Amino acid sequence: MGYLAAQYEGNHKLELVEKELPPLKDHDVLIKVAAATICGTDFHIIEGKFPAEPPVVIGHEFAGYVEAVGSAVESVQPGDLVTIEPHLFCGLCKYCRIGKEHLCLKKKGYGVRLDGGFAEYCVIPEKTVYKVPPGISPEVAALTENVGCCIHGIERANIRQGDHVAILGGGFVGILMAELSRMSGASRVFIVEPNDYRRKVAADRGFETLNSLSVDVVQAIQEATAGLGVDVAIEAAGRIDTAKQTLQLVGRGGTILFFGVVPPEWSMEIAPNDIFARELTLLGSSINPYSHHKSIEKLAGLNLEPLITHHFALTNIADALDAARTGNCFKVALHPNDK
Incomplete structure (x- = not known):
């Protein structure tokens, strides 16, 4: 055939x-x-x-x-x-x-x-x-597969009730990570996205949005969190500049999740003392192990x-x-x- x-x-x-x-x-x-x-x-x-x-x-x-x-x-x-x-x-x-x-x-x-x-x-x-x-x-x-990947990432990030979460990148994955963060108990979810169309969709879904082209994102997050920074920062754009920025957005004891696929030829410097002093957790997330079934169960509630x-x-x-x-x-x- x-x-x-x-x-x-x-x-x-x-x-x-x-x-x-x-x-x-x-x-x-x-x-x-x-x-x-x-x-x-x-x-x-x-x-x-x-x-x-x-x-x-x-x-x-x-x-x-x-x-x-x-x-x-x-x-x-x-x-x-x-x-x-x-x-x-x-x-x-x-x-x-x-x-x-x-x-x-x-x-x-x-x-x-x-x-x-x-x-x-x-x-x-x-x-x-x-x-x-x-x-x-x-x-x-x-x-379903894409949702499953995001579920794995959210589970890795271990978002808890009342957490503040910043997501860098407001494409499909960024919106999905925001929805799952909210379902996991996050009290505030910020989406950083320069594209007006995507930012409007995120705002219409009830998320706080920041235009990285017109505001100082680090300053805005600091002001919004009483100078503490967010509990979880998720890189969902696959860019080296946003990957670097996660370190500036997360507060003490916070978690950084590298979810977007930054091209392998790009790298960044991280000060070990900063990780030590602020007791940060840096995580990666790859595909969707054992989460496809969970994803199917979530499809109807994700709009x-x-x-x-x-x-x-x-x-x-x-x-x-x-x-x-x-x-x-x-x-x-x-x-x-x-x-």
């Missing part, structure tokens, strides 16, 4: 190609993709800044309807709306065996090293397929539908990527089976 897919060919080339579906193995699920959302990682792959293995169909945030199942599949059946936890772990390395499989030494990802969801169809093993509860649209279901701002057919993927590059959007969804 032939199907259309957006395949990364290497050398910054993404092409629409016709592919043939492989035969279903006993534990495989054939999915007719209903929605796939564009992530920053997809751009990094096309730009040659992320270790993909071309030729590969990209797209790791996706959901669709089960078309067929292998003979041993038990958890889903044809017609079910499902979402994908897009990672395969070896199960044999130290990290897999101590409950940290997201740090697996031989991890593979759908849409990175295995064919993913920017396609009309895909074949995925049952163990990474999750049934979506009633009332969730395919577009929102496609965001994500308004953050899916653009919709395109797969044949218009170039236009979709252009839209996602602009600042006047949040999530861009592809609908591979819409013509």
Whole structure:
């Protein structure tokens, strides 16, 4: 059976190609993709800044309807709306065996090293397929992996009742981290974002916003917190300047979470004495270990539908990527089976 897919060919080339579906193995699920959302990682792959293995169909945030199942599949059946936890772990390395499989030494990802969801169809093993509860649209279901990553980050940051939280970056991830911070008990959540459109959306959702182009963010945070600084600072923009600024925003005993993907060629200086004297905690957060199920349970309460701002057919993927590059959007969804 032939199907259309957006395949990364290497050398910054993404092409629409016709592919043939492989035969279903006993534990495989054939999915007719209903929605796939564009992530920053997809751009990094096309730009040659992320270790993909071309030729590969990209797209790791996706959901669709089960078309067929292998003979041993038990958890889903044809017609079910499902979402994908897009990672395969070896199960044999130290990290897999101590409950940290997201740090697996031989991890593979759908849409990175295995064919993913920017396609009309895909074949995925049952163990990474999750049934979506009633009332969730395919577009929102496609965001489950992204939400799971954010849940892992929030759990790492250990936000507590009454905490003050500053989030640097007000894109989709920044808004989502703000929502989860509030759910975790934060009494004040500041979103630092220079883009007027994104800042307005954040303000409309009840968050305190700061325009980094027109105000001194450090001074504003100090004034808002009686000179104490925030309890948790989250870098969600993937920029070295905002990563550096987290150290200026967080107060004594505070936590800094590096969540945005700062390009690996950038680095920053940190004074060990500052970490020691203020007893700071610096954390990273990588993908979404054991949080995909939690993410599905949270989807209905996060009001994500308004953050899916653009919709395109797969044949218009170039236009979709252009839209996602602009600042006047949040999530861009592809609908591979819409013509």
